[in-house]
Amino acid sequence: xxxxxxxxxxxxxxxxxxxxxxxxxxxxxxxxxxxxxxxxxxxxxxxxxxxxxxxxxxxxxxxxxxxxxxxxxxxxxxxxxxxxxxxxxxxxxxxxxxxxxxxxxxxxxxxxxxxx
Amino acid sequence: xxxxxxxxxxxxxxxxxxxxxxxxxxxxxxxxxxxxxxxxxxxxxxxxxxxxxxxxxxxxxxxxxxxxxxxxxxxxxxxxxxxxxxxxxxxxxxxxxxxxxxxxxxxxxxxxxxxxxxxxxxxxxxxxxxxxxxxxxxxxxxxxxxxxxxxxxxxxxxxxxxxxxxxxxxxxxxxxxxxxxxxxxxxxxxxxxxxxxxxxxxxxxxxxxxxxxxxxxxxxxxxxxxxxxxxxxxxxxxxxxxxxxxxxxxxxxxxxxxxxxxxxxxxxxxxxxxxxxxxxxxxxxxxxxxxxxxxxxxxxxxxxxxxxxxxxxxxxxxxxxxxxxxxxxxxxxxxxxxxxxxxxxxxxxxxxxxxxxxxxxxxxxxxxxxxxxxxxxxxxxxxxxxxxxxxxxxxxxxxxxxxxxxxxxxxxxxxxxxxxxxxxxxxxxxxxxxxxxxxxxxxxxxxxxx
Numbered sequence: 001x002x003x004x005x006x007x008x009x010x011x012x013x014x015x016x017x018x019x020x021x022x023x024x025x026x027x028x029x030x031x032x033x034x035x036x037x038x039x040x041x042x043x044x045x046x047x048x049x050x051x052x053x054x055x056x057x058x059x060x061x062x063x064x065x066x067x068x069x070x071x072x073x074x075x076x077x078x079x080x081x082x083x084x085x086x087x088x089x090x091x092x093x094x095x096x097x098x099x100x101x102x103x104x105x106x107x108x109x110x111x112x113x114x115x116x
Numbered sequence: 117x118x119x120x121x122x123x124x125x126x127x128x129x130x131x132x133x134x135x136x137x138x139x140x141x142x143x144x145x146x147x148x149x150x151x152x153x154x155x156x157x158x159x160x161x162x163x164x165x166x167x168x169x170x171x172x173x174x175x176x177x178x179x180x181x182x183x184x185x186x187x188x189x190x191x192x193x194x195x196x197x198x199x200x201x202x203x204x205x206x207x208x209x210x211x212x213x214x215x216x217x218x219x220x221x222x223x224x225x226x227x228x229x230x231x232x233x234x235x236x237x238x239x240x241x242x243x244x245x246x247x248x249x250x251x252x253x254x255x256x257x258x259x260x261x262x263x264x265x266x267x268x269x270x271x272x273x274x275x276x277x278x279x280x281x282x283x284x285x286x287x288x289x290x291x292x293x294x295x296x297x298x299x300x301x302x303x304x305x306x307x308x309x310x311x312x313x314x315x316x317x318x319x320x321x322x323x324x325x326x327x328x329x330x331x332x333x334x335x336x337x338x339x340x341x342x343x344x345x346x347x348x349x350x351x352x353x354x355x356x357x358x359x360x361x362x363x364x365x366x367x368x369x370x371x372x373x374x375x376x377x378x379x380x381x382x383x384x385x386x387x388x389x390x391x392x393x394x395x396x397x398x399x400x401x402x403x404x405x406x407x408x409x410x411x412x413x414x415x416x417x418x419x420x421x422x423x424x425x426x427x428x429x430x431x432x433x434x435x436x437x438x439x440x441x442x443x444x445x446x447x448x449x450x451x452x453x454x455x456x457x458x459x460x461x462x463x464x465x466x467x468x469x470x471x472x473x474x475x476x477x478x479x480x481x482x483x484x485x486x487x488x489x490x491x492x493x494x495x496x497x498x499x500x501x502x503x504x505x506x507x508x509x510x511x512x513x514x515x516x517x518x519x520x521x522x523x524x525x526x527x528x529x530x531x532x533x534x535x536x537x538x539x540x541x542x543x544x545x546x547x548x549x550x551x552x553x554x555x556x557x558x559x560x561x562x563x564x565x566x
Contacts, residue, residue: 003279006357014364017383021316022297025377026309037305044238050173055311055374056449057240059176060514061159063524064449066373073521088525089159091171110307114375 030113039106042099051090054110062090069104069111080104128200131207134214136560138193139473141221142186143553146466148228149182150546157542160535177231177243183461184241185224190469191328192220192259195281197476198335199266202278208265212258219255223248241318242295249296253289260285275347276356277338280331283360287324291317312376319367325465327363333468336475337421340414355397358390366391369439373448381441388439395432398425413479416486420471423497427463430504431456446519451531451538452511459504462545467496470552477559489555495548502541510534 032040043049051062058064068079083100086092095103156175158165200207207213227244230236236243263285264271267278274282295317297303303310338346346352368384410418434456438447447453474489481489510531517527 003353007360010357010360010364017365018294018316021312021376021380022303022309025380026306026312028306028308028375032305032307040304045236047173047177047236047238047243049238049240050176050243053449054307056370056453057311057314059240060449060451060454061172061176063527073523089528091173113308 028113030109032109033105035102035105036109037106039102039104039109042102043106046093048103065107065110067111067114069108070114076104076108079107128206130210131200131213132197134210134217135193135196137217138189138196138220139476140193140557140560141217141224142188142190142193142469143557145182145189145224146186147550147553149179149186150549152176152182153179154542154546157539160532161539174231174234177236178228180241181227181231181243182224187325187329187461187465187469189220190473191325191332192216194332194469194472194476195263195328198332199263202335203267203270205266205269208262212262216255216258216262219251219258223251223255239295239298240314246296246299249292252292256285256289256292260289276352277331277334277347279353279356280327280334280359283363284324284327284331287320287327287363291321291324295321308374308376311374312371312380315370315374316367319370320363322460323359323363323366327359329465329468330359332472333421333424336417336472340410340418340421340475341408342411355394358393362387362390369444370448370453372441372444385439385441388436391432391436391439395429395436398429398432414475415478416481416490417471417474417478419490420467420474420493423493424464424467424471426497427459427467427500431459431464434459434508446515447511450511450514450518451507451534452515455504455507455511458507459500462496462549463500463504466549467493470556473556473560477556481559485555485559489552492548492551492555495544496552497548499541499544499548503538503545506534506537506541510538 049058051059053060053064054066056064065079068074069076080100082090083093083095083103084097152175155165155170156172156179159172196207196213227248230244230248235245237246242249263281267274270278294313297313297317298310303313334347334352338344365383365387368380369388371384372381374380434452438444438452438456470493478486513530513534514527517530522530
């Protein structure tokens with residue numbers, strides 16, 4: 001009986017914690033524009049996270065891109081150039097300018113969520 | 117209730133055969149996974165490695181997906197083998213298990229062909245298109261049904277490993293659904309929520325498969341050491357509940373950098389420190405456990421479990437260290453996390469699964485096969501150590517270089533020697549895993565028709 005009670009308490013706590021995480025625990029002010037949303041879809045379709053992390057989630061072959069837009073020494077123009085023509089290890093996806101801009105809009109949105 | 121394994125009961129031939137098929141499928145996935153892992157790591161050794169179909173974007177998802185498929189297929193087969201013995205009656209439905217097998221196999225084939233043709237969900241770890249999840253949930257429900265209806269008579273007085281399996285079965289379902297919440301705009305339109313929930317789902321899913329694997333290990337160890345109380349004593353249950361708490365709440369240490377509510381970090385930090393109890397338990401019982409003698413017939417499986425113990429210790433120390441926010445701030449997003457993930461999936465999960473498979477077949481194995489498998493185990497153990505250390509080395513280099521605001525190309529340069537060591541030790545690791553997997557496929561298919 002004690003075991004069943006322990007597990008029930010844990011399950012209730014888990015459910016409560018999960019619903020808090022799904023709502024106010026992760027509420028932020030920034031909103032996503034349509035362009036950023038399209039950029040996110042593209043990001044997923046092209047599987048950019050195989051090499052890049054956003055907030056630490058993703059593969060490690062390439063750099064974390066969470067703050068690529070505001071970082072000193074990187075910035076939007078640099079990011080755009082890299083996306084359009086690739087780098088030493090970064091593949092050249094032969095993206096159209098529109099696609100690169102959508103990806104950039106997504107990365108700018110991500111960068112803007114840095115502080116709550 | 118009978119907990120002794122009866123290897124020769126002809127009535128159970130059919131159910132054994134289907135369970136064995138899962139295990140063989142698991143080893144086949146493992147062989148493929150390490151092949152793609154090797155190809156992916158060549159990118160570090162040979163920067164101009166051909167970039168078309170075997171590019172890193174293809175090989176990494178293949179490697180990860182097949183590694184996870186190995187774990188799930190193998191542990192499923194092992195559990196299907198154990199439960200008739202635990203409940204003292206045949207598997208509830210062999211046809212259901214067969215359908216489960218066909219669906220699981222189909223999922224793997226579809227996902228792998230999808231990766232080759234560039235169909236990704238673009239989500240970390242679960243990179244297959246989301247609709248495949250529907251099939252996964254379907255076969256998982258079949259598995260749960262077969263499991264519950266087979267072990268039903270012993271549920272009331274269940275030993276801790278049955279609790280662990282039930283937990284793993286339930287939480288896999290919860291987390292696979294949770295991992296797909298991003299399909300809803302409420303999650304998809306908020307990156308902080310999306311990433312947090314992804315870490316949460318992935319972290320707890322690992323907890324779920326750990327429950328399945330540790331449960332299987334405990335059942336085997338109970339037979340191997342002849343300690344039949346192991347599954348019922350209070351300490352085992354206390355650690356089970358601590359494990360469950362960690363499964364539910366410990367994922368948060370991955371999200372220290374995510375700007376969610378600060379309480380997420382505090383909860384994660386407090387919970388991750390409870391891991392010190394696991395550590396203390398291992399340290400305190402280290403000598404006693406190592407001086408335990410296995411029943412002679414199970415010497416090889418005992419060795420697999422002991423080897424895994426060393427990896428539990430090393431990984432636990434690493435996990436606790438990177439859960440300390442001050443350290444995590446530098447190590448997150450570096451290869452140290454990879455060291456943690458690979459050390460756990462290879463050193464702990466895979467060795468424990470191999471130990472359980474050995475336990476199932478050891479009595480029927482020729483001694484020359486035993487010797488080859490033992491050599492494979494040694495190769496895995498030693499090369500994994502180099503592999504693990506090189507990843508930590510690369511991670512430290514990355515952390516230091518990023519802290520000093522180097523360009524990524526310079527960061528890569530600093531990491532290179534470590535990544536080369538990583539690739540080299542990966543070759544030996546792959547040979548070790550390859551030998552063991554090949555031998556098991558041979559053992560299983562030579563003794564029982566699959």
